[in-house]
Each structure stands twice: as structure tokens, then as C-alpha cells.
Amino acid sequence: MSPPRGSDAPPGRPRARRSSRRIDLSTLSSENAERLLSSVVVPRPIAWISTISRSGCTNLAPHSYFSPVSSDPPTVMFVSTGMKDTLRNVLESGEFVVNSVEDSQLEMMLITSAELPGDEDEFAWAEVERTPSWYVRPPGVADSAVSLECRLLRTLRVGEATLVVGLVICAHVASEAIQASERIDLRELPVVGRVGPGAFTVVKQVIDRRRPRPGDLAALRYESDGPT
Numbered sequence: 342m343s344p345p346r347g348s349d350a351p352p353g354r355p356r357a358r359r360s361s362r363r364i365d366l367s368t369l370s371s372e373n374a375e376r377l378l379s380s381v382v383v384p385r386p387i388a389w390i391s392t393i394s395r396s397g398c399t400n401l402a403p404h405s406y407f408s409p410v411s412s413d414p415p416t417v418m419f420v421s422t423g424m425k426d427t428l429r430n431v432l433e434s435g436e437f438v439v440n441s442v443e444d445s446q447l448e449m450m451l452i453t454s455a456e457l458p459g460d461e462d463e464f465a466w467a468e469v470e471r472t473p474s475w476y477v478r479p480p481g482v483a484d485s486a487v488s489l490e491c492r493l494l495r496t497l498r499v500g501e502a503t504l505v506v507g508l509v510i511c512a513h514v515a516s517e518a519i520q521a522s523e524r525i526d527l528r529e530l531p532v533v534g535r536v537g538p539g540a541f542t543v544v545k546q547v548i549d550r551r552r553p554r555p556g557d558l559a560a561l562r563y564e565s566d567g568p569t
């Protein structure tokens with residue numbers, strides 16, 4: 342018999358199939374398509390991106406369409422919807438810094454998402470302390486537990502969106518958040534994720550489970566089918 346739906350279903354086990362509604366995306370406006378997709382891919386980490394304009398003005402703005410891309414070479418990507426100061430600065434200077442956002446930085450991060458003129462220094466506007474970078478001109482956010490110094494590798498236009506891939510030159514990681522194996526310990530770093538417009542979450546629970554190895558498979562099959 343299928344396990345009951347809801348909280349008493351054993352964790353990690355398939356639940357009974359849900360009833361569902363089919364949504365054909367060609368029938369949706371672009372606003373509704375964005376609403377749907379951005380509420381499906383959640384929570385999204387927030388890249389708080391610092392850049393510098395041709396005239397030397399520093400800019401800071403959150404981008405939650407953000408992900409690692411490859412490890413060799415080490416790259417990350419973010420997406421700009423339309424032409425914004427961040428994208429313009431990256432295209433002109435070829436450089437950006439991705440800073441992490443913790444719960445204590447949420448309000449400042451939101452202030453930097455305001456649409457400001459390109460010549461407004463958003464570090465100053467949001468009273469965010471900056472720290473010089475090692476290899477690139479844009480500064481990092483002094484308080485952020487992680488800052489990734491990046492050089493523009495390539496861009497890809499998809500409709501109104503521009504996907505930006507950056508080569509990660511250097512990472513600055515707060516000592517208390519880094520483990521011996523170069524992993525970030527999220528228990529020490531309450532990072533903010535976006536779950537929708539005006540809605541955020543903080544990683545509070547970490548579940549430690551390793552991936553099955555080939556030798557584990559027989560035991561796993563036995564557990565899910567029961568003894569025969």
C-alpha cells in the first residue's frame with residue numbers, strides 16, 4: 342500500500358502521486374511564465390553582485406538567477422533580465438564580484454535592489470562596507486562570508502535575458518565557515534535564499550546523507566521493496 346500523504350510519510354520515500362494541473366507555457370504571458378518558473382526553482386541562492394562602471398562608480402545588486410556552472414574551469418553564472426547597470430558594467434569592464442547574503446544582510450541587500458541611476462554608488466546608498474578585491478577592480482562586501490572574484494568568460498542572450506558566465510579567479514571565505522575539505526559549513530553561515538517575490542528563507546536545517554555507492558544498491562533495493 343502507498344504510504345499516506347503528508348507528514349507521516351517516511352522521509353525520503355515516494356508519496357502517493359498527486360493530482361496535477363497541466364500548464365502549457367505558450368498560453369502564459371511572460372510575467373506569468375516568470376512567476377511560475379521562479380516559484381518552481383526554490384530556494385534560490387542570492388548573488389550580491391558588485392561591479393564598477395566605466396566612470397569608476399561602484400554598483401551592487403542582488404541576482405537570484407545564479408548557479409555554479411563548471412569546476413574545470415571554475416565558473417559561476419547569473420542572469421540579468423534586460424539591460425541593467427550590473428550587466429552593463431560587466432560587459433564594459435569584464436569583471437564582477439559575487440558576495441553571499443546572510444540573514445543579517447537582508448535589509449541592505451534589498452536596498453541595493455532599488456532601481457537607481459547608474460552613477461549612484463550603491464555601496465554608499467545602502468551603507469554597505471566595501472573591501473578591496475585582490476585581482477579585480479570591483480570591491481567586495483566586507484561583511485559577506487563569501488566573495489568570489491570573477492572575470493567575464495562569455496554571455497548568452499536568451500530572449501530578454503542575458504546569461505553571464507564568469508571565471509572564478511579567487512574566493513574569500515570567512516574562516517569560521519570553511520571546513521578542511523574546502524566545503525562551506527552552512528551551520529556557520531545562515532545564507533538567505535529567495536523563494537518568491539518579497540519572500541526569503543534562511544537555511545536552518547542541514548540533512549547529512551551521502552549518495553549511495555555501488556555496494557549500497559542491493560541493500561537499498563531490499564529496504565524499499567521489503568524482504569521477499
Ligand SMILES: Cc1cc2nc3c(=O)[nH]c(=O)nc-3n(C[C@H](O)[C@H](O)[C@H](O)COP(=O)(O)O)c2cc1C
Pocket residue numbers: 387400401402403404405406407420421422423425426427428450451453454455456457535
Ligand atoms: C532577491 C532579489 C533577487 C533578484 N534577482 C535578479 C536576477 O536574478 N536577475 C535580474 O535581472 N534582476 C534580479 N533582481 C532585481 C535587481 O536586483 C534589480 O533590478 C536591481 O535594481 C538591478 O540593479 P542594477 O541596475 O544596479 O544592476 C533581484 C532582486 C532581488 C531583491
